Every structure is written in structure tokens, then in C-alpha cells.
Amino acid sequence: MTICRKRITFSSGISFLIASMLCCLGGCQDGPLYALKAVNPYFVMKEWREDDAYGVTDHDRRKQLAKLADSIEYYAPERQEYWASHLQQILENDDSAEMRRLAVLASGKINSSRNLTLIEKGLDDDSVKVRMEACRALSRIDNESSSRLLASMVGKESNQDVRNAAIQSLAKHKNAISLNSLRLALSDRNPATRDLTMESLRGATGKDLGNDPDVWIAELEKNDPNEPNQSGTMLR
DSSP states (O other), rough: OHHHHHHHHHHHHHHHHHHHHHHHHHHHOSSSTTTGTOOHHHHHHHHHHHHHHOOOOHHHHHHHHHHHHHHGGGGHHHHHHHHHHHHHHHHOOOHHHHHHHHHHHHHOOOOSHHHHHHHHHTTTTTOHHHHHHHOOOOOOOOOOHHHHHHHHHHHHHHOOOHHHHHHHHOOOOOHHHHHHHHHTTTOOSOOOHHHHHHHHHHHHHHHOOOOHHHHHHHHHHOOOSSBOOOOOSBOO
């Protein structure tokens, strides 16, 4: 039995080493095993096994953070506040983009004004997937402050995937800030972005005006009290 266990352990170790090397060669840049990129995998495996015997590993931390993201919205306010401080530390200091993404996901479910402060850190993150998660988190917070953050991402974000995530999230925001931002996005040269914007407008307005951006623009301008009509007067 002892020999069998040793063979299984040796085989598992080799498989893990091969997987880790493939991850590095393939350009893997984040995740719960982020440290593997910077150090010798053998020593990391040895260190991980020792950590597993004495405390929490990076893998365990990721699983725990994922569980927190699934349940934090049901916590009492004082517990949410307690965890908000930990989430802030992760967003500011953790090297793993996956850990920061999960921190943003959890932050979006906190029932206090502090959630926007945490999510805003995610909007400024170097990782595309963290910024996308921040945009998705804002979709669940329908107020003007959240809408302004999304509108800012639509206007300034250079990565198309992140920008599209912001446009999609504005579908959940039924206010003038959201509508104005989506109206501007209709002028995008990318047909896919225009189509996505019209889909978001269907959600934000509750209307379906078809697939012609000009029809949507005309309708939005008609209902904008700050937009001058053809006679030069302001629409009412």
C-alpha cells in the first residue's frame, strides 16, 4: 500500500509540473497559481504541500473568496463592512488578477455605498477581466453614481471588450445618464458595438425601435429636453 501511494503521489506531482509548465509557456498571466510564473515550479510545489499542512494555500484562498462572493449579499451589514476591508486589501495588493476579479464580484454585492468605492478600484485595474467584472458589478447598482462610472468607461475605455461590458451594463440603468451615454455609443464605427448599444437601449427604455441607429437617435433626441429641434428651440 505504501508503494502504491508513493507512485500516485509521484504521478500527481509530474502531472502538476507539466500542467504548470504548459501554463507558463502558453502565456498564462494570472489565477490562483500566479506565483508559478516567477519561481521554480519544484520549490513552489514543495512549498504548497508544506503550506497545505500548516495553513491556507492560494488555491484555498481562491475557493474561499469565490464562496464569499456567492454569499456576502446575505450577510448582516457589520459583516459586510468587515469583509469590505479585506476586499479592499485584495484589490490594492494582490498580484493575482483572478483574486482581484473575485474581490470585485464580491464588492458588487455589498449593500452599502462602499461598494462603489471598491468597484471603482476594479475599473482602474490593469487586467481586462477585472475591469470587465467591475462593469458587470455596476449593472446591479441602478443609481446615477453607478451610471456615471459606466458612462465614463464607455467614453474613455480603449479595450473593446471592456467598453462593450459597460454598454451591456447600462441596459439595467433607466436614467438620463445611461440613455445619453448609449446615444453617443450609437455613433461608434463598429457595427457590432452599435448592435450591442441598440440591444442595451431596448433594456433601458423598454422599447424596440428596430435595428436602425438613426431611428434610435431621433427618438432619444426627441425626448431630450436639452436637445434643440430643427427650429432652434428646445424640445419640451
